[in-house]
Amino acid sequence: MRKQFKILALLVIVTSIFSCRGDNGIDGKDGLDGQPGANGQPGANGNANVIISAWKTSTNAKDTVIDASSMKIATVAAPELKPGLVGNAAIYVYLDFGGGAYPLPYVSNAGGRVNTINFFPAKYKIRPTRFPHDNGATISLPEFIKFRYIIIPSGTGSKNAGQVDYSDYASVKKFYNLKD
Structure with missing residues (x-):
């Protein structure tokens, strides 16, 4: 009886070893990877917050003096330029006087005198300025000059931001798909 018990115990142990392989079992081979799927549609530029x-x-337009420089200063309504954006956004301004669009600052020789048209932002407006380099009499800032601004709030990024050169209006126009 004792011998039968030993054989039975040995049989239980051997059966347990072979039936409970756990992680020590034999793994099958990995199958081949499938074909890659088609590329998805391109995403948006990420310009949702750009104005x-x-x-x-x-x-x-009126004459004024800023930092001892005589200049003309005017106003372009910019209702989107809320107080929180002034100083917290990248702002680009372009002018068009009928000969193409140019980024500000713009240096010209209007009236035979070198002068610069530039701007500064203020709440709810862009303030174009024109000052002569000789600090003489101011040069007009006529109303037929058109302005366009782009406001990019701080923290607004674009996955394609490196693809646009803001100093080149043609690049800006293409990037933002602008119609003139």
């Missing part, structure tokens, strides 16, 4: 104005004319 681009229509072409606008300036109003209220």
Whole structure:
């Protein structure tokens, strides 16, 4: 009886070893990977928060002095330029006087004198300025000059931001698909 018990115990142990392989079992081979899927549609540029104005004319051009420089200053309405954006956004302004669009600052020889048209932002407006380099009498800032601004709030990124050169209006126009 004792011998039968030993054989039975040995049989239980051997059966247990072979029936409970766990992680020590034999793995099958991996199958071949399937074919890659088609590429998805391109995503948006990520420009949802970028503000681009229509072409606008300036109003209220007047003479002023800023930092001891005589200049003309005007106003372009920019209702999107809320107080929190002034100083917290990249702002690009372009002008068009009928000969093409140019980024500000723009240096010209209007009236035979070197002068610069530039701007500064203020809440709810862009303030175009024109000052002569000789600090003489101011040069007009006519209302037929059109301005367009682009406001990019801080933290607004674009996966394609490196593809646009903001100093080249043609690049900006293409990137943002602008119609003039």
